[in-house]
Amino acid sequence: MTEYHVAIDHLASPDPDTPQQQVETTYLGVVDQDHVDQVRAIAALDDAPRHVLEHPHIDGAFMVLREDGDLDVYVPVGATEYRIYAPDPDPKTELDGAHLPRGASGPAYISGVIRFGGQSIGGAMDHPESPPRVVEHTTESPAGGSYLESVAAYLIRVGAEPQVIYDPVTDRLGQFGPLTQSGRALRNDGARRTNREGKVCIQVEVLGRAASPWTKGFDPAKKPNFRKLTAAARAHGVPDVWPAGKPPGTAAAASAGSRSRTTWQTKGGYFAHAQVPGNDHWDPGAIDTSIVPGKPAVEPKPGTDSGTVTPPTTTSYTVKDGDTLWSIAEDRLGDGSRYKEIASLNGLRDADKLTVGQKLKLPVKKTPPAAPRYEPFPGAAFFHGGRHSPIVTALGRRLVQLGFGRYYKTGPGPNWTNADRNAVAAFQRSVSELAGDADGIPGPKTWTALKIPRVS
Secondary structure, X not given: OOOEEEEEEEEEOOOOOOOEXXXXXXXXXXXXXXXXXXXXXHHHOOOOOEEEEEOOOOOOOEEEEEOOOOEEEEEEOOOOOOOOOOOOOXXXXXXXXOOOOOOOOXXXXXXXXXXXXXXXXXXXXXXXXXXXXXXXXXXXXXXXXXXXXHHHHHHHHHOOOOOEEEEOOOOEEEEOOOOOOOOOOOOOEOOEOHHHEOOXXXXXXXXXXXXXXXXXXXXXXXXXXXXXXXXXXXXXXXXXXXXXXXXXXXXXXXXXOOOOHHHHHXXXXXXXXXXXXXXXXXXXXXXXXXXXXXXXXXXXXXXXXXXXXXXXXXXXXXXXXXXXXXXXXXXXXXXXXXXXXXXXXXXXXXXXXXXXXXXXXXXXXXXXXXXXXXXXXXXXXXXXXXXXXXXXXXXXXHHHHOOOHHXXXXXXXXXXXXXXXXXXXXXXXXXXXXXXXXXXXXXXXXXXXXXXXXXO
């Protein structure tokens, strides 16, 4: 009769002042097959708050998701240990903080997320020349309660972490690593590493089941974290389209459908796990593509697929008594010297007289770009021990936003500390133009590169 090692994985923060949740494992001993059979039978009950997921790499091993967030782990005695492969030991591009990998443009982290695990699950993208994409998965588990933690512990345990995990019931959002690195929730397509396809390949595990699409009854207006997730994808340039079509609604449809390598490797946008070559799952099911990702931020013109609208270049004006080209340019465009543009646009000479009621085309009034509201550089002498200022808080928050939060055990706060200096130095090292002077004290170039939002 088979015996099983039993353990509990629990996610907790080793530092109460940080949001990062690490796995703590408590070993409970050995149980027999009868005990395991009872565990499986109880979890199979319709109203049981527990759910069994098989270990994808160890025969006979399984885990039990618990509503309280813990994960029960059962592994046959004598089973071959499963080792999770490590990230690239030497990534192709430095990924520390603001120095993003080869063309990535969006955030590494979504504001307010829970950080699960060690935040080092992948590496640089193999094909950053390919368009950016999002891959939608479902966890095939319950949602709500504290299942977010138990599912996160499961994904860490089996080495199948995406970058993002989302609970549509509670609107809670977590990350296992930066959006700018690869995840590891996809199988390779032969020698082609599908996890590393594209400028970014943001994989999203949503708590739910493919057979019951989680978008049914889902209202994005009431889910701010979902909207943050969509905005982050757009910031990375992921278009609001499904290049391979809508996600298949059944396992049979997924099997019969095409997992086109050409589409996957050359098109940007949203893909179902079921549409990725080399993979055989059919999740996330028939989710509503009017919700994921929703309508484009800017509606394209009919007959185009650019996702952008060309702003108008001209307006119309009816000549009034007493008008001259100069007076029209001054009154309508705010600059009398632009009368020559009006003359050229309408095929007129400068001296032509205008007729009351005459229709003219006018160029669009030029709107000067708004000056960025960044905090002015306070001078290098500002940063010294004993300095207490909201500017220091703003600096620290910006460094956290850029991915340098690990230097802060508490805060950031208004007092200038070694944590601030170390975070600034790391930022300087990440930018080639600043690396030669990475002393942790902001100079004019460092301050300009940081783009600190104005404090007042």
